[in-house]
Amino acid sequence: MIVNELAVGAQGQSPAGGRPIGEVILDLQNISLSFGGVKALTDISFNVRKGEIRSIIGPNGAGKSSMLNVINGVYHPQQGSVIFHGEKRRDMDPHKAAAQGIARTFQNIALFKGMSVLDNIMTGRILKMKTNLLQHALFWGAAQREEIEHRKKVEEVIDFLEIQSIRKTPVGRLPYGLQKRVELGRALAAEPSMLLLDEPMAGMNVEEKQDMSRFILDVNDQFGTTIVLIEHDMGVVMDISDRVVVLDYGKKIGDGTPEEVMANPDVIAAYLGTSH
Amino acid sequence: MFYREAGQFKASYQADQQIFPIRQDKIAVWALVLFFAAVVPVIADQYWLKAILIPVLIFSLAALGLNILTGYAGQLSLGSAAFMAVGAFGAYNFMLRIDGMPFLVAIVLGGLCAAAVGVLFGLPSLRIKGFYLAVATLAAQFFIVWALVKFPWFSNYSSSGVISTQEINILGFAFDGPTSKYMLTLAVVVILALAAKNMVRSSTGRAWMAVRDMDVAAEVIGIRPMRTKLIAFAVSSFYCGVAGALYAYTYLGTVEPEGFNLDLSFKILFMIIIGGTGSIMGSFLGAAFIVLLPILLDNFVPSLLGDLVSASFVSNFQLIVFGAMIIFFLIVEPHGLARLWQIGKEKLRLWPFPH
Numbered sequence: 001m002i003v004n005e006l007a008v009g010a011q012g013q014s015p016a017g018g019r020p021i022g023e024v025i026l027d028l029q030n031i032s033l034s035f036g037g038v039k040a041l042t043d044i045s046f047n048v049r050k051g052e053i054r055s056i057i058g059p060n061g062a063g064k065s066s067m068l069n070v071i072n073g074v075y076h077p078q079q080g081s082v083i084f085h086g087e088k089r090r091d092m093d094p095h096k097a098a099a100q101g102i103a104r105t106f107q108n109i110a111l112f113k114g115m116s117v118l119d120n121i122m123t124g125r126i127l128k129m130k131t132n133l134l135q136h137a138l139f140w141g142a143a144q145r146e147e148i149e150h151r152k153k154v155e156e157v158i159d160f161l162e163i164q165s166i167r168k169t170p171v172g173r174l175p176y177g178l179q180k181r182v183e184l185g186r187a188l189a190a191e192p193s194m195l196l197l198d199e200p201m202a203g204m205n206v207e208e209k210q211d212m213s214r215f216i217l218d219v220n221d222q223f224g225t226t227i228v229l230i231e232h233d234m235g236v237v238m239d240i241s242d243r244v245v246v247l248d249y250g251k252k253i254g255d256g257t258p259e260e261v262m263a264n265p266d267v268i269a270a271y272l273g274t275s276h
Numbered sequence: 277m278f279y280r281e282a283g284q285f286k287a288s289y290q291a292d293q294q295i296f297p298i299r300q301d302k303i304a305v306w307a308l309v310l311f312f313a314a315v316v317p318v319i320a321d322q323y324w325l326k327a328i329l330i331p332v333l334i335f336s337l338a339a340l341g342l343n344i345l346t347g348y349a350g351q352l353s354l355g356s357a358a359f360m361a362v363g364a365f366g367a368y369n370f371m372l373r374i375d376g377m378p379f380l381v382a383i384v385l386g387g388l389c390a391a392a393v394g395v396l397f398g399l400p401s402l403r404i405k406g407f408y409l410a411v412a413t414l415a416a417q418f419f420i421v422w423a424l425v426k427f428p429w430f431s432n433y434s435s436s437g438v439i440s441t442q443e444i445n446i447l448g449f450a451f452d453g454p455t456s457k458y459m460l461t462l463a464v465v466v467i468l469a470l471a472a473k474n475m476v477r478s479s480t481g482r483a484w485m486a487v488r489d490m491d492v493a494a495e496v497i498g499i500r501p502m503r504t505k506l507i508a509f510a511v512s513s514f515y516c517g518v519a520g521a522l523y524a525y526t527y528l529g530t531v532e533p534e535g536f537n538l539d540l541s542f543k544i545l546f547m548i549i550i551g552g553t554g555s556i557m558g559s560f561l562g563a564a565f566i567v568l569l570p571i572l573l574d575n576f577v578p579s580l581l582g583d584l585v586s587a588s589f590v591s592n593f594q595l596i597v598f599g600a601m602i603i604f605f606l607i608v609e610p611h612g613l614a615r616l617w618q619i620g621k622e623k624l625r626l627w628p629f630p631h
Contacts, residue, residue, distance in 0.1 A: 072496060098498030110493035112486050114554060122479070123486050127498035129479045133507060136481075139474035147478060148289045190497060 021242065022050030025226060026071065026194065031080035033066055040066040041077065044252045046245045048194070053220055053227045055237045057261075058247035059270060064230045065107055067247065068196045071228065072097040072104055099127060103192035105183045107199045107230075111171045117182050118167045121157055124189030125150045157185050161215060177208040184215060194226045195219065201233055209233065213240055238262065246270065279624045295473055312462060317455045325454040326527075328567065333458075333465045334522045335563035339547040340472055340556065341515025346545075347553035348476055349508035350488025351401050355413040356516050356544040358420035361536035362390040363517025364439075364524035365430050371442045372432055379444045379451075383464075383525070387517035393420065394513025401505045417538055424533035431533070438532040441525045457526040464522060468515060473556050475511065484508050485554075516544075546598070550605050552614030561613040569601075570594050 026048040033041040041063045048054045056064045069075040070082065073092035082089045084100060103124070112120050129150060135143040158167055161181050166174060171182055180200060187195055200216065201209045213236055219225050231237045237244060238258040246254035246261055248270040254261045261267055279300055286292040296302040312329075320329060342356045367386030371377050397416035401409050424430045424437075431437045444451040444460065451460050475481050483504045486494035495501055524531045543566060551562020577590050585593075609615055 074492070074496070094492075094495040095498055095500055098496060104496055106493060110490045110496075112489035112493070114489050115482070115485050119482055119485070123482045123494070123499070124497055126479050126483060126486075131479075133475065133480050133511070136475050136478035137471040139478060143474075143478055144290070144293075147293060151289045151293075186497065 019051060019221065020224075021052045024048070025050045025085055026228075027083040028067075028070070029081050029083065031067075031070060031077045031082070033063075033070060033075055033077045039250050041070070041247075042250045043080070044247070044250075045080075046252065046255055048226060048228055049242075050226055051220070051224050052242040053216070053229060053240055055229045055231060055241040055244045056247060057231065057234070057237055057244060058253075061249070062247040063250040064247055065198055066250075068104060068198055068228065068230065072102050072196060098190065101190075101193035102196065103187035103190045103194075104196035105180070105187050105198060105200060107202065109176075109179045109183055111179055111183055111186070113172045114170070116168050116170055117163060117174070117185075118154065118158075120171055120182055121154045121185045121189045122150065124157075124186040125153060127190065153191075154189055157189050160188070160218070161185050177204050177211075180204070180208075180212065181215070184212075188219065188223075191223075192225060194228065197227060197229045197231075199230050199232065201231055201236060209236060216240060279621070279627075281625070293477070295477070309466065313459070317459060320458075322454050325458045328571065330454070330458055330461050330527050332560075332564050332567045333461045334519050334527055335544065335547060335567060336560045337465050337468060337522065338516050338519035338544050339551060339559035339563045340469060341512045341519060342544050343548045343551075343553060343555070343559045344472060344476070344484070344515065345508050345512035347548055347555065347558070348481060348488065349484035349505060349512075351398070351505060351508060352406060352410040353413040353512070354410050354538070354541050354545065355397060355416035355420070357536040357538065357540035358417045359390045359394055359513040359516035360520025360523060360540070361420055361424060361533055362393050362513075363387050363520030364531055364536070365424055365533070366390065366517065367521035368439050368441060368524065369430065369432075379446055379525070383518055383521040386521040387514040390517025390520065391510040391514040394509045394516075395506050398506050398509030398513075401509065402502050414538075417541055421533045421536060436532065437534075438530055439524070440530045444525055451526070461522055461526045464518065468518065469556060469560075472511075472515070476556070480507065546602060548612075550601060550612055552612030554611070555614035557617070558612050558614030561617070565613065566598075569597065573597065 024047045028047065029045050031041055031044045032039070044063075044067070056067055058064050066075060070077050073094045073096060076092065082092070084102075112123065115123075129146055131143040131146050135141070139147075158164055161184065163178065163181060163185065166178065166182075171179060174182065184197070184200065197216065201212050204212065216227060216229070217240055220227050229237070229241065241258055243256060244254070244258055244261045245252060246264070246267045248266075253266040253270055254264040256264075281298045281300075284297075284299055286297065291297075294302075296305055316329065317325075338356055338360055341359070342353060345351050345353050363383070363386040365386075366389035367382045370382040370385045371379070393416075397413060400412040404412060428434070428437070431439045444457070446460075449456075451457050476484070483494070483499045484507075486497075486499055487501055487504050487508075491501055494504075520536065528535075547562035547566050548559060549562070550565055551560070552558025573594050574590065577585065577593060578587075605612055
């Protein structure tokens, strides 16, 4: 199965094409992370360039999600440094990462179940809203103007993701594929400079995967958003990524363009196993 | 058949943001408010005003406060009655110790005292969740009542700890009868309910609900969980505090710290469970239900069963019905009466057609 997917990917074209890939904006140096005695990440270094689609792949438990959690400040690595926009990061938390323009989606959908699609996406703009509690209580003047102004932005996101018909639906009632799309919408509403996607296509059928791939490419193309992607579907990863980093048991075993990674014997061993 | 939104188009975001976007709803709500403001004071007798309408309004406000904290921000609290006590005794002391203190300012200050105490007891919520937080707020419940009894300064050294509230006088008009007290309570409750609705439909409310539904995701999109929870504690306690001040001034007239005991906290919690967590209207429905049900049972059970049952059976029967209702709502409709109302409205949109 995996052999097939790798083969399919090999035929695909790398989309690097004419998009401007800029300088390194995120540099991870010798990151090590452990929980008690369990080493989740060991001495991992890689970087992300502005405007590229950077994928992280690897078998289950390789530390991919931990890596994203390090990037947006949920986990704090014991060793190594994270350099974002040329600045070394100290005592990070997710809120600060959000303020610096990093948005993300989750492997298991993390939408706000009790709220409508519209409200979920509106929460994505919370950092840009400046009115305070008392103004909200009055809902007059500045608070109302701000609400309308941000609603316009949110409607743009809704149009972009083609979810106009469900904007007032509570997210709990939506099918899985649409929930994933709404979650992408919530991240996009923050107008991030870097978007972390944790398995955006897990559990989707082929059509839904195609839609999601199109949205990811469009976001990257139209807004110039840098994307860090975790995905298990090798066909998709090899098709849309500019560069791929491969993790296995918390260690980096490969890094490079999709073609380079697929030719890497360590990567093939990790995916297919080797005879010892 | 008459409840259709067909033909009502929203041409601006402002129109789409209204609290009651459907015209029929808007008309119904205005009619209801007008009825309670203009018709009820004329037709209701003293008993209705004093024993039913004023307490329903006050408990609605307290339930609204708890609903903001528990229903919207997801932080379970068993200290609502204690925050009411802070509001009541706060307002009393401001009235007592500052000459010429206007009544409305005193209840706002009482509410602010409750908000400050609420924030203090909300601090554990940053570390603990669910049942453990409920136990921490239980500490607030016992500590506050204990402190109000322990330090007689709060009750102006009255020998029994009971305070008798001062007369209410706003701009020279004395609110001394049940009708004027009802109107005052209604005005305060309507204004605060509107403010609560406005808060929950703006980014403050979305932050509360985000923290309630998925706190990790909330933090990742830039919501500060600590700030959000403490704001919820402050606003919730403010509402409870104002409700407590009204409870003392417009409902009972004399209150003691022990009156704000755990039973009252539970009563308010039941109101939001039965009325509907995470719903402004649910707070009103729940409060009305819990205040009215015992009165209904008191009046109807004896007349139904006559001399077959004793008075003590009737009061126990009340408790049985309450218990059964709570279990029923927790299992069948966790979103309470408000959700049933909403389902009814959705059905009414289609009626008499099946689809």
